[in-house]
Amino acid sequence: MKFARLTTVLAAFTLAVSTLPVGGAAAVTNPCRLPEGVLHSTALAARSAVACGAVGRLIDAGDGVALTVPQPGDSVTMDLLYPSGARTYSLTTDEQGRVSTGSAPAKHEPDNQFPDLAGQPGACDRDTYALRDYKWHSPWLFRTTWGTKLATNRQSDFDAAVRRSLANMTQGRNTCGMRGRNGASGALLGHTARQGNFVYVDGATTCGDRDHHSVIDEGDLPGGSFEATLAWTCTWSETRHGRTRAVEADIRMNSADYNWTYDPVNDPKCKPELPPDKDRWRYDVESVLTHEMGHVYGLVNLSADEDLNLTMYPGVRRCTGHMRTLGRGDVLGMQALYGLR
Structure with a gap:
């Protein structure tokens, strides 16, 4: 009996040693x-991120912005909205483990100018839209973080703006006389103690690994006054058997560098005047959230001057709610993704 046990132990030890790779740990x-x-993306070239042990590592997705290498078949897209422009970064690991990155700038006006409406087509005159390669195949279900208030001391005000923004996108609210409703759906489920999945690593803020929660919150975002982003959106998607679907999305509103309002037209503190006055430059919560939810559902930033009045154009005018209602192109884009309902 003792001999049998000794033989089993030796066999297990031999098997363990034989499976160790040359070169040690x-x-x-x-x-x-x-x-x-x-x-850098060239470090992996055509090699598998799994075989190289790179899943979970940070990789430069462009402009020095780092994203975490996801599992095979998964992608992450990070949208950064500035007061007068935007940038998008993406990272995909295909089902063979090969990594690809992408970045795209959107129109950026000089910081000391206001987007100019004069002479530009109205929101109902343009049918422009651009689509991501993902969409939701189930409702986007999310929560807001406890203490997210912006502008007032009432979280109920923020939650109400979130619900209106969601309806703007899923119901295609517009002033163009269009039937805007589409097949997208979603719901605010309540509150959570969790923060959005934005992590600070190697001196920069980025999207974290998938955590199976979708959250909207407020917080500090990189940059100082008039230079920082207004909002960030991280959307995670997965591709299985040739079909890509969004599975998680987080939005963070910048509460550290900008002031906000829920009623830009009647807010007495809201005046879009020059020279810049941080206390008077207020941005409409609902407008910015509606734009960011466009990214969640799969719409891409527009950059042509003629699209200035569409919701997905990233020129956020101060003290106006112009992005609350969708333009013709915004409505058509949602319907192209989700169908007419």
Whole structure:
């Protein structure tokens, strides 16, 4: 009996030793000898992120902006909205483990100018839209973080603006006389103690790994007054058997660098005047949320001057609610993704 037990132990030990890779533990964790820190996309080339142990590592998605390498078949898209422009960064790991990155700027006006409506087509005159490769195949269900208030001391005001913004996109609210309703759906489920999945690593803020929660919150975003982003959106998607679907999305509103309002037309503190006055430059919560939810559902930023009045154009005019109602192109884009309902 003792001999049998000894034989079993020796066999297990021999098997364990035989499966160790040449080069020891370092070869297991970094078999492709990738450099430390944030990776450049060329570091992986056509190699598998799984085989190289790069899943979960940070990789430069463009302009020095780092994103976390997702699992095979998964993608993450990060949208940054500035007062007068936007940028988008994406990172995809295909089902073979190969990583691809992408970045795209949107129109950026000089910071000391207001987007000018004069001579530009109205929101109902343009049918422009651009689509992501993902959409939701089930309702987007999310929560707001406890203490997210913006502008007032009442979270109920923020939650009400969130619900209106969601309806703007899913019901296609517009002043163009169009039947705007589409097949997209979603719901605010209540509150959570969780923060949005935005992480601070290597001196920068970025989207974290999927955490199976969708959250809208407020917080600090990179940059100072008049230079920082107004809002960030991170959307996670997955591709299975050739079909890509969104599975999670978080939005963060910048409460540290900008002032906000729920009623830009009647807010006595809201005056879009020059020179810049941080206390008077207020942005409409509902307008910005509606634009960001456009990204969640799969709409891309527009950049042509002629599209200035559409919701998905990232020129956020101060002290107006112009992005609350969708333009013709915004409505058509949602219907192209989700069908007419």
